[in-house]
Amino acid sequence: MTAVQPGGLSRRGLLAASGAGAAAAGGLSAAMMLTPGHAGATPEQAADSPAERRYDFRGEHQAGITTPAQDRMHFAAFDMDPRASREDLVALLQDWTSAAERMTDGRGAGSLGPLSGPYDAPPDDTGEAIDLPPAGLTITFGFGSSLFGGEGSGKDRFGLAARRPAALERLPHFPGDNLRQQLSDGDLCIQACSDDPQVAVHAVRNLTRIAMGRAHLRWSQLGFGRTSSTSDAQSTPRNLFGFKDGTMGLRGEETDAIDEHVWVSSGADPRAEWMTGGSYLVARKIAMRIEPWDRSSLREQERVVGRTKAEGAPLSGGTEFSQPDFAVKGRGGQPMLALGSHVGIAHPSHNDGVRLLRRGYNYVDGNDEMGRLAAGLFFIAFVTDPRTHYIPMQTKMSRDDLMQEYVQHVGSGLFAVPPGAQGDRYVGQGLFA
Ligand SMILES: C=CC1=C(C)c2cc3[nH]c(cc4nc(cc5[nH]c(cc1n2)c(C)c5CCC(=O)O)C(CCC(=O)O)=C4C)c(C)c3C=C
Numbered sequence: 001m002t003a004v005q006p007g008g009l010s011r012r013g014l015l016a017a018s019g020a021g022a023a024a025a026g027g028l029s030a031a032m033m034l035t036p037g038h039a040g041a042t043p044e045q046a047a048d049s050p051a052e053r054r055y056d057f058r059g060e061h062q063a064g065i066t067t068p069a070q071d072r073m074h075f076a077a078f079d080m081d082p083r084a085s086r087e088d089l090v091a092l093l094q095d096w097t098s099a100a101e102r103m104t105d106g107r108g109a110g111s112l113g114p115l116s117g118p119y120d121a122p123p124d125d126t127g128e129a130i131d132l133p134p135a136g137l138t139i140t141f142g143f144g145s146s147l148f149g150g151e152g153s154g155k156d157r158f159g160l161a162a163r164r165p166a167a168l169e170r171l172p173h174f175p176g177d178n179l180r181q182q183l184s185d186g187d188l189c190i191q192a193c194s195d196d197p198q199v200a201v202h203a204v205r206n207l208t209r210i211a212m213g214r215a216h217l218r219w220s221q222l223g224f225g226r227t228s229s230t231s232d233a234q235s236t237p238r239n240l241f242g243f244k245d246g247t248m249g250l251r252g253e254e255t256d257a258i259d260e261h262v263w264v265s266s267g268a269d270p271r272a273e274w275m276t277g278g279s280y281l282v283a284r285k286i287a288m289r290i291e292p293w294d295r296s297s298l299r300e301q302e303r304v305v306g307r308t309k310a311e312g313a314p315l316s317g318g319t320e321f322s323q324p325d326f327a328v329k330g331r332g333g334q335p336m337l338a339l340g341s342h343v344g345i346a347h348p349s350h351n352d353g354v355r356l357l358r359r360g361y362n363y364v365d366g367n368d369e370m371g372r373l374a375a376g377l378f379f380i381a382f383v384t385d386p387r388t389h390y391i392p393m394q395t396k397m398s399r400d401d402l403m404q405e406y407v408q409h410v411g412s413g414l415f416a417v418p419p420g421a422q423g424d425r426y427v428g429q430g431l432f433a
């Protein structure tokens with residue numbers, strides 16, 4: 001996904017152009033006072049300044065997948081309202097498409113903006129992003145299996161059962177899972193990522209407002225501090241265990257590997273040809289047992305991860321980006337890098353060559369009544385097929401991963417992410433053709 005030249009009227013431009021305070025005081029529609037023009041970044045600034053960076057919403061694939069992972073995330077899952085029809089669903093996706101296109105371009109969610117329109121009506125944007133550039137905002141939409149009805153998901157309310165992808169089943173129960181229904185599943189999902197948390201929250205808030213009467217929030221999660229790198233240009237961040245995370249993640253620049261492991265190819269599922277160019281989003285809310293971890297020795301922590309805490313190098317030797325060597329033996333003939341370490345379990349050589357495009361975030365939801373941090377990792381991966389690229393690896397992890405002692409999966413969701421909306425199409429339009 002490339003950063004694009006800004007177009008249209010930015011939020012900052014809107015404020016400047018509208019003379020909003022005066023308009024409001026005089027009871028005028030500030031929309032009438034707008035003049036064309038743009039006060040946003042030049043392409044050079046867009047390239048140089050993370051705050052001014054913007055990504056085109058439209059394209060072959062949805063943004064927010066191979067886009068360089070931003071630092072903040074707001075993820076939200078929605079259920080359709082009980083009385084909503086297929087026409088309501090289509091209209092919602094059309095409205096979400098136009099709002100997402102506007103907001104990722106740094107404009108308000110609606111055409112009038114936060115300070116315009118009839119004085120006696122609610123503004124079509126909530127306003128907390130006035131003056132804020134998009135900071136690389138991407139908005140990515142997905143469909144949950146319950147949207148399609150049939151096969152255990154109830155009535156086919158939207159006439160979609162025949163087009164449900166075979167890969168879009170509810171994820172199975174894994175040993176050790178302690179899933180809460182109020183943190184799992186959903187008919188629809190939105191992943192909003194930005195380098196500014198207020199911009200990501202503004203996007204989800206406005207999309208939720210737009211959905212009113214058609215769909216409602218089921219659960220949501222804020223994330224800070226990416227735990228992955230999806231571009232060669234990014235340095236490796238650290239997770240809440242204090243380890244570098246994302247060293248071996250798939251990078252957007254590896255286009256052949258991305259085609260193989262991330263995008264759904266034509267012919268992959270005759271029933272769901274509409275998914276060509278799309279992907280599957282696996283979301284797992286993973287609580288981390290921070291206090292026991294903090295009381296464990298550095299030796300134990302490195303043994304569990306399989307990498308050094310300082311540099312993130314495999315325990316078999318080398319530097320951060322050296323390949324692990326599981327044959328290297330240490331004292332007493334024991335492998336330097338335990339096969340049960342997290343890296344040992346997850347390495348492609350032990351998973352039929354599978355690689356994941358991970359896009360997770362740290363989270364802290366305050367603390368529990370015992371004074372323990374309610375913290376963890378909101379794991380997101382985009383995969384070509386969860387049946388080959390997630391379920392087998394998670395099955396092994398939940399059984400054999402040394403890290404399992406320090407984590408517990410509490411939320412879960414699998415969503416079909418349609419290809420990007422091109423031309424004047426709306427996101428997911430192929431599903432309704
Ligand atoms: C099923 C997939 C995975 C889950 C769930 C998962 C949770 C999880 N991971 C860490 C920390 C690290 N993971 C690292 C590497 C790594 N993890 C997965 C998959 C899952 N992780 C993969 C495929 C890999 C790459 C393996 C490889 O190719 O070698 C690392 C090492 C650094 C890196 O390569 O990114 C760390 C650290 C936590 C804390 C966590 C759940 C809370």
Ligand SMILES: [Fe+2]
Binds near residue numbers: 342346
């Ligand atoms: Fe991992």
